[in-house]
Amino acid sequence: MPGRTPFYVTTPIYYVNDKPHIGHAYTTIACDVMARFKRLDGYDVKFLTGTDEHGQKVQKSADAAGVSPQELADRNSRNFKDLAQLLKISNDDFIRTTEKRQHRAVQALWERMLAAGDIYLGSYSGWYSVRDEAYYGADELRDGPNGTKLAPTGAPVEWVEEPSYFFRLSAFQDRLLKLYEERPDFIMPSGKRSEVVSFVKGGLRDLSISRTTFDWGIRVPGDESHVMYVWLDALTNYITALGYPVTEEGSPYARYWPHALHIVGKDILRFHTVYWPAFLLSAGLEPPRRVFAHGWWTVEGEKMSKSLGKVVAPEDLLEAYGLDQTRYFLMREIPFGNDGDFSRKAMIQRINGELANDYGNLVQRVLSMIQKYCDGALPKPAEFLEADRKLLGAAQSLLATVRAELDAQAFHKALDAIWSVIGDGNRYVDEQAPWSLRKTDTVRLGTVLHTLAETIRHVAILTQPFMPDASARILDQLAVSPFARDFKALSEAPLSAGTALPPPVPVFPRHVEAEKTEEGAA
Ligand code: ME8
Numbered sequence: 001m002p003g004r005t006p007f008y009v010t011t012p013i014y015y016v017n018d019k020p021h022i023g024h025a026y027t028t029i030a031c032d033v034m035a036r037f038k039r040l041d042g043y044d045v046k047f048l049t050g051t052d053e054h055g056q057k058v059q060k061s062a063d064a065a066g067v068s069p070q071e072l073a074d075r076n077s078r079n080f081k082d083l084a085q086l087l088k089i090s091n092d093d094f095i096r097t098t099e100k101r102q103h104r105a106v107q108a109l110w111e112r113m114l115a116a117g118d119i120y121l122g123s124y125s126g127w128y129s130v131r132d133e134a135y136y137g138a139d140e141l142r143d144g145p146n147g148t149k150l151a152p153t154g155a156p157v158e159w160v161e162e163p164s165y166f167f168r169l170s171a172f173q174d175r176l177l178k179l180y181e182e183r184p185d186f187i188m189p190s191g192k193r194s195e196v197v198s199f200v201k202g203g204l205r206d207l208s209i210s211r212t213t214f215d216w217g218i219r220v221p222g223d224e225s226h227v228m229y230v231w232l233d234a235l236t237n238y239i240t241a242l243g244y245p246v247t248e249e250g251s252p253y254a255r256y257w258p259h260a261l262h263i264v265g266k267d268i269l270r271f272h273t274v275y276w277p278a279f280l281l282s283a284g285l286e287p288p289r290r291v292f293a294h295g296w297w298t299v300e301g302e303k304m305s306k307s308l309g310k311v312v313a314p315e316d317l318l319e320a321y322g323l324d325q326t327r328y329f330l331m332r333e334i335p336f337g338n339d340g341d342f343s344r345k346a347m348i349q350r351i352n353g354e355l356a357n358d359y360g361n362l363v364q365r366v367l368s369m370i371q372k373y374c375d376g377a378l379p380k381p382a383e384f385l386e387a388d389r390k391l392l393g394a395a396q397s398l399l400a401t402v403r404a405e406l407d408a409q410a411f412h413k414a415l416d417a418i419w420s421v422i423g424d425g426n427r428y429v430d431e432q433a434p435w436s437l438r439k440t441d442t443v444r445l446g447t448v449l450h451t452l453a454e455t456i457r458h459v460a461i462l463t464q465p466f467m468p469d470a471s472a473r474i475l476d477q478l479a480v481s482p483f484a485r486d487f488k489a490l491s492e493a494p495l496s497a498g499t500a501l502p503p504p505v506p507v508f509p510r511h512v513e514a515e516k517t518e519e520g521a522a
Contacts, residue, residue: 002035002319004042004043004257005042005043005259006043006044006045006046006218006255006258006259007035007038007044007045007046007047007256008045008046008047008048008242008256008257008259008260008261008398009031009034009035009038009047009048009260009261009415010031010047010048010049010238010260010261010262010265011027011028011031011043011048011049011263011264012027012050012179012262012265012268013049013050013052013054013095013097013234013237014050014080015051015052015055015057015058016051016058016072016073016075016076016077016080016183017053017057017058017060017061017072017076017519018061018076019076019311019313020079020080020083020314021297021304021313021314022297022299022304022311022312022313022314022317022330022342023265023297023304024080024314025083025087025314026159026294026297026330027085027263027264027265027294027329028084028087028089029089029327029330029457030294030330030336030409031047031049031086031089031091031263031437032048032087032089032090032091032465033281033327033406033465033466034045034053034254034261034263034406034409034465035047035090035091035333035465036090036151036464036468037402037403037406037465038428039090039486039489040461040464040465040485040486041403041486041487042486042487042488044180044255045092045254046092046093046241047090047091047093048057048091048093048094048095048235048237048241048250048355049079049080049084049089049091049093049094049095049098049173050080050091050093050094050095050096050097050127050241050306051073051076051077051094051095051097051235051302052068052081052097052230052234053073053077053096053097053098054069054098054216054217054227054228054230054233054234055056055133055216055217055228055230055234055398056130056211056214056216056230057130057131058073058216059195059214059216060130062216065262066192067354068321069216070098071094073098074143077096080352081094081137083314083315084090084317086314086315086323086498087314087318087323087336088323088469089329091100091511092377092388093235093241095240095241095391097218097233097234097237099240100110101239101240101241101243102218102237102240104237104240104245105231105240105244106218106232106233106236106247106386107218107219107234107241107242108230108244108245109176109236109239109244109279109283109405110126110220110221110228110232110285111221111243111281112282112285113167113282113345114221114282115423116283116284117168118167118168118171118282118304118416119167119168119209120165120166120167120168120189120234121163121165121166121519122163122165122166123161123164123215124160124161124162124163124166124208124332124403125140125159125160125161125162125165126138126159126208127151127157127158127159128149128157128159128160128241129153129155129157129158130155130156130158131153131155131156132153132155132267133153133231133515134151134156134231134271134299135207135208135369136152137205138290140152140351141157142218143148143417144156151210153267156477160503162211162212162213162429163209163212163225163226164208164209164210164226165182165208165209165210165223165226166207166208166209166222166284167206167209167278167279168193168282169204169206169207169234169275169278170203170204170206170208170280170518171207172204172206172278172282173200173201173204173511174201175281176204176274176277176278177200177201177276177280178322179287180193180200182199185290185503186273186287186291187227187269187273187291187293188290188291188292188293188337188409189292189293189337189409189466192266192293192336192354193338195269195390196269196273196274199270200274200384204274207229207275208229208316209228209229209232210223210227210228210229210372211226211227211228212225212226212227215227217230217233218231218233218484220298221397225419227423231271232275235275235276235279236279237287237315238260238262239253239257239272239285239499241423242255242256242257243375245271256287257288258285258287258288259287259289259490260288260289260290261288261289261290262276262288262290262291262292263292263294263296263409263514264291264293264294264452265293265296266290266293266294266295266296267295267296268293269291269507272291272293273291273293276288276291285363292336292337292409293337293383294336294337294407294409294512295334295336295337295338295339295340295371296338296339296340297340297341297342298342299341299342299343300342300343301341301346302342306334308418312342314326317347319346321351322414323469324466324467324468324469324470325347325351325355325423325508325511326347326380327332327467328352328354328415328466328467329346329347329351329414330351331411331466332348332354332355332411332412332415333346333347333413334411335410335412336409336411336412337409338412348511348513350408350511351428351508351510351511352511354419355508356509356510356511358422358423358426358507359419359422359459359463360506360507360508360509361426362422362425362426362429362452362456362476363456363460363477363504363507364504364506364507366389366425366427366429366449366452366453367477367501367504368401368504369434369435369449370449370501371501371503371504372451372455373438373445373449374446375502375521376495376501376502376503377447377499377500377501378450378452378453378478378479378495378496378497378498378499379445379446379447379453379497380446380497380498381405381446381451381497382399382443382444382447383446383447383507384447384451385447386514387428387432388447388448390424390453391421391424391425391428391452391488392453392454392455394420394421394455395454395455395458395459395489396420396458396490398417398458398459398462399458399462399490401416401417402417402418402462411466415466418463419460421455421458422457422459424455425452425455425456425459428448428451428452428455429452434448434449441464446497450495450497453495454494454495456474456478457475457478457480457494457495458490460474460475460480461475461485461489463506464485470507470508472485473505476502476503477502477504477505477507478495478501479501479502480493481493481500482494489500
C-alpha cells in the first residue's frame with residue numbers, strides 16, 4: 001500500500017522436531033506486539049512466522065518416531081500454527097520450508113552466491129552438533145562425560161567427514177565489521193552486538209553449506225548428491241515470504257525488504273548476525289534492518305527440559321491464567337534482552353497487582369461511578385483544573401514514550417510508562433473523591449469523571465498490542481467505535497459527552513489459587 005511506511009517483523013521459524021513451548025510463545029508474542037503496535041501507528045506491516053522443517057535434527061526425530069520427516073513436519077507444523085491461533089497472533093503469513101516457494105528461493109539465492117564466486121566444492125572434516133545444527137571448531141569444544149566432546153551450548157557433537165560445498169565466509173570479515181560499525185543498532189541489545197563484533201574480529205572460517213550423508217533438505221542446484229545446510233535454507237525463509245527471487249518494483253520484496261526486524265532468541269544470534277548478512281551481501285542483497293536477540297527463560301529456576309518435566313506448555317498457562325494475562329506477564333516480567341525466570345508465583349503477583357488492582361480497578365471504579373452517578377452516560381467536562389490537566393497531559397504524552405520504547409523493543413519499559421499513568425489515575429480518583437463531589441459539586445464531578453474516562457481511553461488504546469482482548473473490552477465499555485482505536489484517534493477522536501455506556505463488567509479478575517481456596521474453606 002503506497003504512502004504508508006513498510007515494516008516487516010519476523011519470528012524464527014521453529015524446528016518441527018518437537019512441540020511448541022513457552023519459549024516459542026515468548027518470541028512470537030513479542031513479534032505480535034510489534035506488529036500490532038506498528039499497524040495501529042499507521043505502518044504497512046507484514047508479520048511472518050513459520051516452521052523450519054529440513055535437516056538432520058528433524059530427520060532423526062522422524063526416524064525415532066517411526067514416521068517420515070514429511071509426516072513429522074506436517075504434524076508439528078500444525079501444532080505451531082494452532083499455537084499462533086491460540087495466542088491470537090496476527091501474522092500475515094506462515095511459512096514452511098518444505099513449500100515449493102522456499103525451494104525456489106533458496107536455490108536462486110545459492111545461484112547468486114555461486115555466481116559471485118563465494119561457493120566452492122571441498123570436503124568437510126570437523127565437529128557437528130545435530131541438536132544445534134551447527135559446526136564447531138575444536139577450540140570451541142569442552143570435555144563432556146566419558147571422553148565425549150560438547151559444544152559451548154552443552155549439545156553433543158559428532159565428527160563429520162564428507163564432501164561439502166563451502167561458503168567463503170572468511171572473505172566477509174571486513175564487510176561485516178563495517179556493517180556493525182555503520183549501523184550500531186543492527187544488532188540489539190548492545191551487549192549482544194559486542195559479542196558478535198569480537199567473534200568476527202577473531203577471524204571467520206569458511207562455512208560448510210551442504211551435506212551428503214542424509215537427504216532431508218533442499219538439493220544443491222546442479223549437484224543432486226548434496227542437500228543444503230539447514231541454516232542456509234532456514235534463513236532464506238525471510239525473503240521467500242516476500243516472493244524472492246522476484247524483486248522488481250512493485251513486488252513484496254521491493255516493498256518490505258530490507259525493512260525487517262528479526263526477533264530471535266540469543267541461541268541463534270550468530271546465524272542471524274554473521275551468516276545471514278554475509279549470504280545476503282554475497283548475493284548482492286541488503287542485510288535486514290535489525291536483529292534483536294532476546295534472553296532465555298528458565299522455569300521455576302531451572303532450565304526447561306523435557307526429561308525433568310519442566311516444559312511449560314503455553315496452552316496450560318492460557319487455561320490457568322488467561323491469554324492476555326500470559327501475554328502481559330511475558331512482556332513485563334523481564335527486560336527484553338535479559339534472561340529471566342518463569343514462576344507461577346510471579347505470574348499471580350502481576351495478575352493480582354498490576355492487572356486486577358491497578359488497571360482493572362481503575363477501569364472498574366470509573367465505569368461504575370459513571371454508571372451510578374451519571375446514569376451511565378459519559379459526563380460533560382467543565383473547566384479543567386491543574387490536577388485534571390496534569391493527568392490528561394500524562395495520558396496524552398504516553399504515545400510518544402511508548403513509541404520510543406517499542407522502537408527499541410523495550411516492551412517492559414513501554415508497559416512501565418503506561419502503568420505509571422494508571423497509578424496517576426488511581427491516585428487522582430482518591431484525591432478527587434468523586435463520591436463526595438457527587439453530593440457537593442456535580443459540575444466538578446463531570447469534569448473529574450470525564451478526565452478519568454479520557455485517561456482510560458488512552459491507556460486502553462495503547463495496551464491493545466499487548467492485550468488485544470482485554471483492551472477491546474475496555475474500549476467497548478467506553479463505547480469507543482472500532483474505527484477510532486488506532487493511534488491517530490488518540491488525539492483526533494476524544495470521547496463525546498452524553499454517549500450511553502453499557503453496564504460495566506470487570507475485565508481483570510483476581511487470580512485465586514486453588515490450594516488457597518481449599519485452605520480458606522478448611
Ligand atoms: O532455532 N527462552 O528453532 P527452535 C526463550 N529453526 N526463548 C526460547 C526458549 C527459551 N527457553 N526456547 C526456545 C531454531 N526459544 C531454528 C530457527 S530461524 C531462520 C531458524 C525461542 O525451534 C527463541 O526464539 O530451536 C529461540 O531462538 C527459538 O525459540 C529457537 O527455536
